[in-house]
Amino acid sequence: MTRIGAGVFIVCAIVLCIPSCTWVPLTDEGQSVRVLQADATADCKKVGKIGSKTADRVAIFARSDQKVGEELESLARNEASGLGGDAIVPIGTATNGRQSFDVYRCETP
Numbered sequence: 889m890t891r892i893g894a895g896v897f898i899v900c901a902i903v904l905c906i907p908s909c910t911w912v913p914l915t916d917e918g919q920s921v922r923v924l925q926a927d928a929t930a931d932c933k934k935v936g937k938i939g940s941k942t943a944d945r946v947a948i949f950a951r952s953d954q955k956v957g958e959e960l961e962s963l964a965r966n967e968a969s970g971l972g973g974d975a976i977v978p979i980g981t982a983t984n985g986r987q988s989f990d991v992y993r994c995e996t997p
Contacts, residue, residue: 944985
């Protein structure tokens with residue numbers, strides 16, 4: 889393979905891999921926040937609502953719904969810990985890289 893051919897191959901490989909990357913790390917505080925379904929919050933107190941937003945496209949490439957969902961959840965978990973919450977419940981589904989979450993504080997005995 890020529891030097892130019894190898895360079896083109898590397899650039900193409902990088903561009904094709906970027907849409908699958910997850911760029912939002914889960915903080916130590918966010919790791920303690922659980923993701924629940926609404927029916928599991930009967931013994932919890934709602935402490936707020938947050939919205940998460942991330943890129944659902946990179947240039948002309950659509951990112952996978954799974955990766956976008958993971959990022960939105962990580963962002964919400966990180967932010968919920970700052971509100972004193974220890975659980976989040978997704979509201980609806982992610983649309984255009986955006987999703988809302990209810991934040992709860994669930995006391996454990």
